[in-house]
Amino acid sequence: MKAQPVTRTVSRRSRASAAKASKIRVGLVGLGRRGAQFLDLLLAMPDVEVPALCTASATSRAAAVGRIRKACGTEPETYRRREDYARLVAREDLDAVLVTTAWDSHAEIAVAAMKAGKYVAVEVPVALTLEECWRLVDTHEQTGVPCMMLENWSFRRDNLAVLNMIRAGLLGDIIHCHCAHSHNCIPIWFFDSQGRPRWAADYLRKYNADQYPTHSVGPVLSWMNINCGDRFAYLTSTATRQVGINDQLRTLFGANHPAARRRYVQGDIVTTVVKTARGNTLVINYDMQLPRPYDNRWLIQGSRGVYSEAHNAVYLHGRSPRSEEWEPFDPYQKRHDHPWWKHLDPQVARLGHGGTDYLELRLFLDAVRDRTSPPIDLYDSVVMSCLIPLSGQSIAQSSAPVECPDFTRGRWKRRRPSFAVVG
Numbered sequence: 001m002k003a004q005p006v007t008r009t010v011s012r013r014s015r016a017s018a019a020k021a022s023k024i025r026v027g028l029v030g031l032g033r034r035g036a037q038f039l040d041l042l043l044a045m046p047d048v049e050v051p052a053l054c055t056a057s058a059t060s061r062a063a064a065v066g067r068i069r070k071a072c073g074t075e076p077e078t079y080r081r082r083e084d085y086a087r088l089v090a091r092e093d094l095d096a097v098l099v100t101t102a103w104d105s106h107a108e109i110a111v112a113a114m115k116a117g118k119y120v121a122v123e124v125p126v127a128l129t130l131e132e133c134w135r136l137v138d139t140h141e142q143t144g145v146p147c148m149m150l151e152n153w154s155f156r157r158d159n160l161a162v163l164n165m166i167r168a169g170l171l172g173d174i175i176h177c178h179c180a181h182s183h184n185c186i187p188i189w190f191f192d193s194q195g196r197p198r199w200a201a202d203y204l205r206k207y208n209a210d211q212y213p214t215h216s217v218g219p220v221l222s223w224m225n226i227n228c229g230d231r232f233a234y235l236t237s238t239a240t241r242q243v244g245i246n247d248q249l250r251t252l253f254g255a256n257h258p259a260a261r262r263r264y265v266q267g268d269i270v271t272t273v274v275k276t277a278r279g280n281t282l283v284i285n286y287d288m289q290l291p292r293p294y295d296n297r298w299l300i301q302g303s304r305g306v307y308s309e310a311h312n313a314v315y316l317h318g319r320s321p322r323s324e325e326w327e328p329f330d331p332y333q334k335r336h337d338h339p340w341w342k343h344l345d346p347q348v349a350r351l352g353h354g355g356t357d358y359l360e361l362r363l364f365l366d367a368v369r370d371r372t373s374p375p376i377d378l379y380d381s382v383v384m385s386c387l388i389p390l391s392g393q394s395i396a397q398s399s400a401p402v403e404c405p406d407f408t409r410g411r412w413k414r415r416r417p418s419f420a421v422v423g
């Protein structure tokens with residue numbers, strides 16, 4: 001990976017510990033389902049150690065300690081209370097911190113980690129409000145410490161091949177894009193198997209917004225050169241009424257179940273249209289509470305061609321064999337395969353979310369080891385996350401246009417694309 005050396009970055013303490021120890025020492029904050037998946041990946045990497053972890057759940061803590069003991073023969077120090085993350089990030093022996101807590105604590109922990117001079121990787125979204133986004137940007141700029149949001153779909157093999165095709169000019173000048181996160185998470189994530197609300201269900205009762213935009217928008221940022229040649233200028237969002245949450249809960253647990261009787265304000269489908277400074281458009285769908293197969297509906301269209309994930313096909317004007325007819329994407333996938341995937345161990349490529357979890361984590365850790373910039377920078381992380389509050393604002397104002405902040409403070413005009421640039 002071509003990576004920019006991080007100059008004004010990590011604390012001297014942290015640099016010294018990295019130089020001394022051959023292993024990368026990672027502290028974990030939050031060890032629920034996602035944290036446990038990342039712990040397995042970390043334990044499979046011979047150059048990584050986990051000397052400390054912090055989670056409020058006693059069961060998760062005990063399970064994680066057992067796994068570390070079994071895999072490495074070491075005993076991590078554990079922190080129990082939610083506010084203990086501050087003591088964990090301050091440890092002198094850590095090189096990086098991995099945050100997989102509930103959404104409301106991501107920005108706070110990331111800010112504390114950057115202030116303590118630790119590289120930090122944070123699960124999606126990195127922030128929930130514009131204030132949090134700016135606090136992250138300010139802290140990053142004051143400390144020079146990197147912070148990466150772990151948006152795994154940016155690392156999908158097909159999405160990276162599409163990026164290579166765009167960079168090779170096959171689609172011409174990019175004009176328009178569509179993406180969605182269509183994933184029914186009511187029975188598997190917002191509520192448990194008894195219909196008891198998990199923490200994320202609270203957001204369905206309190207907010208009406210695109211609550212989870214990063215999995216749809218992740219690959220799109222680099223396809224559209226957002227933050228490096230273009231930027232989100234303004235957006236409008238519209239939400240449908242809500243039927244899916246109550247209907248599914250009634251069907252699963254009965255009409256008298258407390259969760260089925262509650263009122264949820266989150267509309268079933270949110271459609272956001274973003275206009276960019278260059279005059280391009282992006283349509284994003286939130287679609288997480290109606291029963292349906294998983295789908296991202298990625299589509300990117302330029303002056304010379306179009307890629308459609310749903311069709312698994314491309315049309316390249318003047319190149320495709322039949323005029324204005326789809327041709328299969330697979331040969332293009334092979335021809336434009338990204339080096340990250342070409343060199344990936346096939347065993348690893350079977351791990352978490354088709355290998356994307358391993359890839360994003362490995363690239364983050366390589367950046368920690370080499371003291372370079374991680375593959376997703378903080379500006380891209382906050383641009384993806386700010387769609388949550390901005391879509392909520394637009395919906396609350398009858399779909400009125402809402403301006404998108406320029407977190408790069410004008411630098412998007414001269415910044416060069418860096419995501420997935422190799423060589």
Ligand SMILES: NC(=O)c1ccc[n+]([C@@H]2O[C@H](COP(=O)([O-])OP(=O)(O)OC[C@H]3O[C@@H](n4cnc5c(N)ncnc54)[C@H](O)[C@@H]3O)[C@@H](O)[C@H]2O)c1
Nearest residue numbers: 030031032033034054055056057082100101102105123124
């Ligand atoms: N990228 C993906 O594919 C993917 C998949 C699932 C979840 N996620 C994300 O991962 C994150 C975690 O989701 P999950 O499903 O693992 O949730 P979870 O509820 O299973 O785990 C969260 C854990 O964090 C702990 N916690 C909360 N606040 C804490 C704090 N301040 N300090 C220490 N521990 C704290 C909780 O006790 C819990 O154990 C979310 O941001 C979610 O959106 C991403």
